[in-house]
Amino acid sequence: MIEVGSVLVHEDVVKNNFVCNLNKCKGACCLEGDSGAPLNADELDILKEIYPKVKPYMNAKGIATIERVGTHVTDFEGDYTTPCVDVNKECAYVIFENGITKCAIEKAYENGDITWKKPISCHLYPIRITKYPEFDVLNYDRWSICSPACTFGDELQVRVHEFLKNPLIRKYGEEWYEELEDAVANL
Structure with a gap:
């Protein structure tokens, strides 16, 4: 250490x-796993606040998931995470561009609609x-x-x-x- x-x-x-190679993996880390992306407690209010500006970038399944369970959930270990579409499926904030997984939050950030890039756990992966x-x-x-x-x-x-x-x-x-x-x- x-x-x-x-x-x-x-x-x-x-x-x-x-070095991420999205052309090869297609962003599979946003589609697979046993729960959504880990969230810090200070990110929960941010997600609630930015959701209206992120929503236009999301797909119908992601929006339906957020509308049903909220902008974050508590996983089986008691940790905060992004919600997943169905069980162990893609993050609710996932969008697809040319067959590659992208993030609706990051898309809203790149377009200047919000000032928060994405959860730090996603950015650091x-x-x-x-x-x-x-x-x-x-x-x-x-x-x-x-x-x-x-x-x-x-x-x-x-x-x-x-x-x-x-x-x-x-x-x-x-x-x-x-x-x-x-x-x-x-x-």
Whole structure:
């Protein structure tokens, strides 16, 4: 583990290569899994507030799901997540463009309708955060559907933390990211 401020970073995050390759995986991480995307408590009110501006970008199944269960749910472990269409199906915020999974929230952001990009867990994937009272632990979540991203990362020689520079800065700040890079350089 690498300690950067009050964050412990698993060495897999800085030693493994990864670059999303949506042309290969088609965004399967938004379609599969045992629950929706993890949400922080502070993101719940944001989702409620932005939903009217995100709704025009959503598909009918996603809208019906949100109208039925709300902008977030509590999963089987008691954690907040985005709702899923049916059980273990796509996130309610999923849209499809040219056969590739996209996010209606991110689409509304890109078009300037909202100022919030998407849940931080989505932005940081394949990093997953485990929160403890005094610190966070960043782990690299290996999932077979991401094997094209590992191959692409190997080809481009881009580490997980480098690929996720912007979301890491969004979460922890520019200074924190610079400290991470310094720590990696000293490994």
